[in-house]
Amino acid sequence: MSDYAKIIVNGSPITKSNFKLHNKDGRAILPYNTGKYHDRYALYEQEIAYVARLQNPKIVLEEGLIAILKVFYKSEKRHPDTINISKSIFDGIEKSGLIVNDAQIKKIFVEEYYDKENPRFELELFAESSYDISYSINKKETPTEKTIYSPIKNSKTLKTSDKKKSEKKDSPKASKEKLQCEICNKYLKEGEYLKGNGGKTLICRACFSNLF
Template sequence: MLDYAKVIVTGSPISKSNFKLFNMHGRAILPYNSGKYHDRYAIYEQEIAFCARLQNPNIVLSQSLIAVLKVFYKSEKRHPDTNNITKSIFDGIEKSGLIVNDAQITRLIIEEFYDSKNPRFELELFGESRYNMKYEICTKKILDEPKEYGPPSNKKNSYLSKKSTFANTKEAAEDSKIHCSICNKVINAENSVTANNGKMRICKDCIKKLF
């Protein structure tokens, strides 16, 4: 029984969602011979199918599969959403005949890397009848600098607006709390007394210390 295959396709991986057009009925289509930029996805899908079949001649995986996908982007700053890449890749793999249907993929691990000289993806397929998958999340002994992500340019204003609203709400909530004028602890109105014509509020613990 065939239970393993590996496919490597060179070039920057692209996402299917970036190349959809819509016909007059609002239905999504993927052109392949329009002579325009949108043909690029269909060509890429055909390239995946060709490489998959060339690298795995006479192999058809028909059982449920574990997939390990490593995506190597050319640039760390600009690349498609990795979660959207999987659909593009498995459409091409299915078209090659290497698998029967992409629904066979029951477990999937995706890893993102960067290689400016050799962008590509590497896909390994393991038959579940023979292989199992184990994984664990562990704490690093030496911490890396966190990679901070900002919102896409078309959602930046919305993100900043939400962030500002959250900050203002948080400040308003802090302002509404009652603090002891001496120890600055948050207190309840019932467990405190006012002083200086109502300008100060002092908790009972501080009152005891004063007297």
């Protein structure tokens, strides 16, 4: 019985964590032949299953496993969430028959890298009965440059933000700050002016009196 397997699948790793599609009975489905963009999730799982079996013929890992997953993205700025991508990968590994069930993964270590020329993932599986793993966290003597992450702004967030800005702009407080007499340019408060020209022209009461 084998106690080790390694899988390398080339191409930009993708995740289906935010994908939701259900059939008429309400069951979650993963279509692959509709001709639409979401087919890629099922096709990616099939590719993983095919490559995993091709690279590890006749191997079946039946016991608890330690997994080391290295994900190489094409871009440092735009890529799926690494924390979610392991689900898509292990669903494909399970379909290959290389493992019995993804519940066998008892320990998993995921590392994120970047390779513009050759995006891929590399997965190593170790049987718990034969292997153990340890790790250590060490303070750097010389700190390296920080990678700062900003919140992702989607269209919904932007629309909400724009709406708030618009509401703030049209609020009574904002309107009061812009009220000026057309003649003396004095800033006006509510009740200190008269309107003309359909409300477009404001004249303070003092200037209005001087007109007559």
